[in-house]
């Protein structure tokens with residue numbers, strides 16, 4: 001039986017609750033004051049929507065937030081600051097905004113007035129409050145502190161620069177008490193409280209001065225801050241839309257009480273801006289230097305940096321790919337050039353060898369003559385020794401001398417053959433310090449016989465004290481033999497013979513000189529102009545390569561090969577080589 005009664009009671013309570021519409025209201029000046037202030041609103045709702053049971057639940061800020069969080073309310077009436085926090089945290093939505101018909105801008109009426117005792121030299125600007133104690137009703141009050149905090153922060157006076165923030169608690173008139181008792185140097189009042197207190201005779205009209213005062217325009221009270229929209233009437237996320245619609249309609253048709261009524265919901269973005277500036281409430285994360293906070297606060301910069309980074313990466317990748325492609329191209333070009341150079345070198349070597357073989361062909365009679373001498377000497381030795389033995393003589397000393405003579409002559413022949421082979425063999429150029437006089441002396445025997453056969457005198461005018469040149473012996477011999485052969489070819493049989501071919505060495509200004517002067521046909525201008533061109537020849541059997549090869553050889557030594565026609569007939573071919581100390585150019 002008792003159980004049945006309890007169940008009935010619970011059921012009745014549940015039915016009653018189901019019909020109840022709970023309106024939470026911020027009771028910043030105590031429950032009674034809140035109930036009194038919003039009684040006309042609740043009365044309007046009860047009258048127009050009698051099927052619902054509206055109850056007013058005055059709560060402090062924390063209690064209001066907790067009740068909203070738990071979904072224990074259907075509607076909430078609070079100051080713009082808390083509203084923005086509840087909107088961000090719990091999806092609370094405004095249905096109407098309180099307006100005051102007394103104001104020219106009825107909906108913008110929340111702001112602050114900062115006051116100081118009206119003494120000579122009192123603070124006038126927010127900057128003057130640095131180092132002072134400021135009395136506020138509560139540190140989390142909207143019109144009582146945060147509104148002024150924003151103005152001070154924008155004036156460069158952060159709360160950290162104040163000597164103290166003195167919290168007086170409600171009612172707000174206690175801020176005045178704190179100033180009168182000297183507990184604080186300045187105080188923050190909501191707009192119009194100063195005027196209300198003066199009207200009520202609780203504050204003398206000239207007792208306080210306003211700090212940071214700004215033009216109020218049509219607003220009837222003195223101001224230290226910009227104005228924000230008044231309190232909103234808001235619904236919770238879970239409140240039924242039909243009920244919200246009915247409540248809104250009822251609020252908007254409510255007759256003003258004491259000049260205050262509900263109007264269409266206002267724009268609270270200015271309140272958001274305040275929270276964002278102060279990095280509090282829903283924007284508190286901005287004060288933490290978390291990655292998220294940084295990204296949220298500076299996303300345009302991050303986006304720009306990311307774009308720059310992306311551009312840079314693309315640029316680097318592009319440059320790298322270009323460099324890689326160019327490197328491949330260059331490597332290929334270098335390989336091709338090396339191959340071409342190698343082919344050219346081979347070709348040059350073959351050509352030089354060919355040329356040397358050519359000279360050798362022309363020298364064949366010289367060589368035969370050269371070899372003839374040791375061979376004849378060997379024959380002489382051998383015949384002498386044979387006769388000696390046939391005569392029955394047994395003097396071994398004579399025979400030993402003969403054998404030695406034979407060996408010596410054989411060695412001489414071997415030297416000639418070695419030189420010829422060395423001259424013809426294909427080889428790499430080898431530079432060494434050379435005495436040009438010695439080279440001339442050693443080369444001439446290969447040529448002397450040919451000149452002698454034609455009865456052309458060969459004269460040497462050697463310097464005898466030349467500095468060495470850094471050169472390849474075989475190549476210089478090749479040049480000299482070529483010049484001598486050309487001189488011989490140019491010298492006709494006849495009277496001019498007697499003047500012969502003159503080989504001169506001397507130390508000139510430009511280097512060591514080697515000149516081959518003949519008294520032959522000379523150099524007509526058309527011949528002199530083309531002398532060094534490959535394949536230019538005036539000889540029936542000529543190839544026209546000799547002088548062009550000679551010039552290449554001389555220039556590869558850093559020297560010069562020139563030809564000049566002589567006034568008294570004949571020509572002079574002149575080789576100039578740099579001394580060994582100088583680097584070849």
Ligand code: ADP
Pocket residue numbers: 486487490518520521522523527531536537538539541542543544545546547548570571
């Ligand atoms: P080649 O001897 O096969 O003709 P060269 O290049 O040695 O080729 O000589 C080219 C030409 O230069 C010769 O045909 C000749 O007309 C001319 N020449 C060279 N040396 C002399 C010289 N000492 N006097 C006159 N003409 C010369």
